[in-house]
Amino acid sequence: MLKIALGNGQEVRQSDCAKAVLAELILTFLFVFAGVGSAMATDKLAFEGSSLLGLTVVALTHAFVVYAMISAGFNISGGHLNPAVTLGLAVGGHITIFRSVLYWIAQCLGSAIACYLLVFLTGGMVTPVHALASGVTYFQGVIWEIVLTFSLLFTVYATAVDPKKGSVGPTAPLCIGLVVFANIIAGGPFSGASMNPARSFGPALASGDWKEHWVYWVGPLIGGGLSGFVYESVFVTENYVSIVPDMEGSLIQ
Secondary structure, rough: OOOOOOOHHHHHHHHHHHHHHHHHHHHHHHHHHHHHHHHHHHHHHHOOOOOOHHHHHHHHHHHHHHHHHHHOOOOOOOOOOHHHHHHHHHOOOOOOHHHHHHHHHHHHHHHHHHHHHHHHHHHOOOOOOOOOOOOOOOOOOOHHHHHHHHHHHHHHHHHHHOOOOOOHHHHHHHHHHHHHHHHHHHOOOOOOOOOOOOHHHHHHHOOOOOOOOOOOHHHHHHHHHOOOHHHHHHHHHOOOOOOOOOOOOOOEE
């Protein structure tokens, strides 16, 4: 039997309707931004004679390692790996500011150690740094990083933090890894698609190349903080339990 509910104009006044419509706007924007952006990135790489295969390999590597490392650290530290993620969760009250600062230090230190070790193991090869593509201004680069990191944090909140995540929760690391993959394909040829200040910090320190480095702090931190604020303020309506354990093993409320 066909069941159709017509509804009425009163639905506009319902909070769940307004939130659902806003969510659709944001989700479709992020979907189209990555989808169309990847097509434009392909055209740019072809025009410049660069390798799309190389970009895909880099994107896949990041997606897989993000998936694995978040899964490994999820029940210990929350598996942030990223100062922008930590800030986004701090904005929502899921981790204290004090612990956030400790996470930032640990994340940047881990990145630096990894890059110096790579330089040693490869016989002195230079660690490639994130940099803006030719024709991309500082302002455009910051906006790229804001949008890409917003997308990343929105996925983190929706799949790992939101108390209404339901059956999506167990797949959170995979979902986060996949959005990283899509964002690198879309934004890599333009801004480098860092989305992670620590990821940019290590190579810059090891190579001594700080040109444009500030872009990869300003953009991701704004994007992460903004995404955490928007999701927590608009879409989280129930009492939650943080994904980050405190020092005694209990959970931060």
